[in-house]
Amino acid sequence: MAADIKNLDESTFDETIGSSETPVLVDFWAEWCGPCKMIAPILEEIATEEQGLSIAKVNVDESPDLARRYGIMSIPALILFQNGEPAKTMVGAKPKSALLEELGEFL
Amino acid sequence: MSEIRDVVIIGSGPAGLTAAIYAARASLSPLVIEGEPSSTSDQPGGQLMLTTDVENFPGFPEGIMGPELMSNFRSQAQRFGAKFITEKVTAVNFENRPFEISVGNDKYLTRSVIISTGAQSLMLNIPNESRLIGHGLSTCATCDGFFFRDQEIAVVGGGDSAIEEAIFLTRFASKVYLIHRRDELRASKIMQERAFQNPKLEFLWNNEVAQINGDQKLDGITLNNTITSEKLDLKIQGLFIAIGHRPNTDLFKGHLELKDNGYLVTLPDSSRTAIDGVFACGDVQDDYYRQAITAAGSGCMAAIDAERWLEEHGH
Numbered sequence: 001m002a003a004d005i006k007n008l009d010e011s012t013f014d015e016t017i018g019s020s021e022t023p024v025l026v027d028f029w030a031e032w033c034g035p036c037k038m039i040a041p042i043l044e045e046i047a048t049e050e051q052g053l054s055i056a057k058v059n060v061d062e063s064p065d066l067a068r069r070y071g072i073m074s075i076p077a078l079i080l081f082q083n084g085e086p087a088k089t090m091v092g093a094k095p096k097s098a099l100l101e102e103l104g105e106f107l
Numbered sequence: 108m109s110e111i112r113d114v115v116i117i118g119s120g121p122a123g124l125t126a127a128i129y130a131a132r133a134s135l136s137p138l139v140i141e142g143e144p145s146s147t148s149d150q151p152g153g154q155l156m157l158t159t160d161v162e163n164f165p166g167f168p169e170g171i172m173g174p175e176l177m178s179n180f181r182s183q184a185q186r187f188g189a190k191f192i193t194e195k196v197t198a199v200n201f202e203n204r205p206f207e208i209s210v211g212n213d214k215y216l217t218r219s220v221i222i223s224t225g226a227q228s229l230m231l232n233i234p235n236e237s238r239l240i241g242h243g244l245s246t247c248a249t250c251d252g253f254f255f256r257d258q259e260i261a262v263v264g265g266g267d268s269a270i271e272e273a274i275f276l277t278r279f280a281s282k283v284y285l286i287h288r289r290d291e292l293r294a295s296k297i298m299q300e301r302a303f304q305n306p307k308l309e310f311l312w313n314n315e316v317a318q319i320n321g322d323q324k325l326d327g328i329t330l331n332n333t334i335t336s337e338k339l340d341l342k343i344q345g346l347f348i349a350i351g352h353r354p355n356t357d358l359f360k361g362h363l364e365l366k367d368n369g370y371l372v373t374l375p376d377s378s379r380t381a382i383d384g385v386f387a388c389g390d391v392q393d394d395y396y397r398q399a400i401t402a403a404g405s406g407c408m409a410a411i412d413a414e415r416w417l418e419e420h421g422h
Contacts, residue, residue, distance in 0.1 A: 033250045034156035034174035038144040060253065073254045073324065073345070074146075074241035091241030092146035095194070 005047050006056045009063045018084040023106045024054045028077040030061050035093035036076040042096045050107055111205045112138055114413050115217040117196050120153025121399045122389025123223030124180035125406030131187035133414045140192045146247055149227035152177035157247045164399055201362050201382050219413045222387040226352035235319040243325025244346050248272035252279045260345035261286055263316055269349035270294040270302045277307040288315045288333050354391050370394045378409035386412050
C-alpha cells in the first residue's frame with residue numbers, strides 16, 4: 001500500500017482525528033461486509049492521489065463504541081471529519097467518481 | 108479505441124466470471140466490464156457479494172462466504188488473462204459490426220458480447236424508503252445486521268433470500284418479524300423448516316408494508332393486512348427488504364428482445380440472443396432457476412457458444 005491509511009480504534013481515534021491538520025475521511029468497515037471490501041482499493045487510490053485529505057479506517061467489530069457514537073447503522077459508512085467534527089456522512093459503496101464528487105468541497 | 112476485441116463480457120457475477128474463465132482459457136482475451144461498487148446487488152461480483160454462507164455451491168462441503176467465492180471466481184479468470192474494468196456500461200450498439208460498448212466516453216469495439224448483468228433487489232417503492240436507507244432501512248443483512256444487536260427488526264419477503272436473511276439476523280436481533288403478503292412461503296423446504304424452528308422469528312402472514320415511519324432514522328412501520336385491510340403499527344428499529352429481484356436489462360431495451368417481466372430472451376438450449384454474436388447468461392435471462400451454480404453453468408455455455416461462433420466466422 002503506497003498511501004498511509006491508519007487503522008484507528010477506541011484508544012487512538014480522538015487523538016488522531018482531533019489533531020489532524022487536514023480533513024480525515026474515516027471508513028467504518030468490517031471483514032464480513034462485501035461492499036466494504038469493494039471500496040477498499042478505491043480509498044487506497046484516493047489516499048495516494050489526494051494529498052489534502054487523510055484516510056483512516058475503523059473496524060466496527062473491534063470498535064463498536066465508535067460505530068455507536070456516530071450512529072452507524074449500515075456499512076460501509078464514510079464520515080469526513082473537519083477540525084475534529086463530522087462534516088459529511090456517506091453510506092453505502094459508491095464508485096470512485098461519485099465519492100470524489102461528494103468529497104469535492106473538502107479536497 | 109481502434110483495437111477490436113474478440114469478446115467483451117458485461118457483468119461479473121457467477122455467470123460472467125465463468126464465461127471469463129472459459130473465454131480466457133480459449134485464448135479469447137476477454138475484457139470484463141464488471142460494474143461499479145454499490146451496496147445493492149447490482150455491483151461487481153453480483154448478488155453473492157451481499158450474502159454470507161453459501162451452502163449449496165458444489166465443491167465446498169463446509170460452505171463458503173459469498174464474497175470469498177466471488178473473489179475466487181475473479182482470481183481464477185484473472186489467472187488465465189481476463190482483463191477487468193470496474194465501471195458500468197452506459198450504452199451498447201449492436202447495429203454495426205464490430206459491436207460498440209460504451210463506458211462513459213470510452214468505447215470498446217468487439218466481435219462478440221456476453222451479457223451477464225444479472226438482477227438487482229426490488230425495492231418497496233413507498234415514501235421514506237430511499238431517505239432511510241442506511242438509517243434503519245437496509246437491503247444488505249450481512250452488512251448491517253451487526254448494528255441491530257438486541258433490537259427488534261423486520262424482514263419483508265417470502266423467498267429463500269428473505270428467510271436466509273431473517274435467520275441470519277436472529278444472531279443479532281432480539282426479535283425478527285417476517286412480513287409476507289401471503290400465508291405460505293416460496294422458500295425451499297429446508298429453509299422453511301429452519302425458520303419455523305427459530306424461536307426469535309415471528310411470522311406476520313398476509314401483511315404488506317404500507318408505510319415506513321421515522322424522521323432521522325426508522326422507528327417503525329405500518330402494516331396492511333392483505334385480507335382484512337386491518338392496519339398494524341410495528342415499532343421496530345430496522346427493516347430489511349428481500350422481496351425479490353428484477354433483471355438488469357435497461358441497457359438493452361430497444362436492442363434485444365425482452366420478456367414481459369423484463370428478462371432477456373435467449374434461444375432454446377443455448378445462450379444465443381436474436382442478434383448473431385450477442386450471448387446472454389445468468390440471471391439476466393433466467394427467471395426460473397436463479398442459482399449461482401446455474402448462472403455459472405450458463406456462463407460456461409455462453410463462452411463456448413461465443414468461441415464457436417467466432418470460429419465459424421473466421422476469427
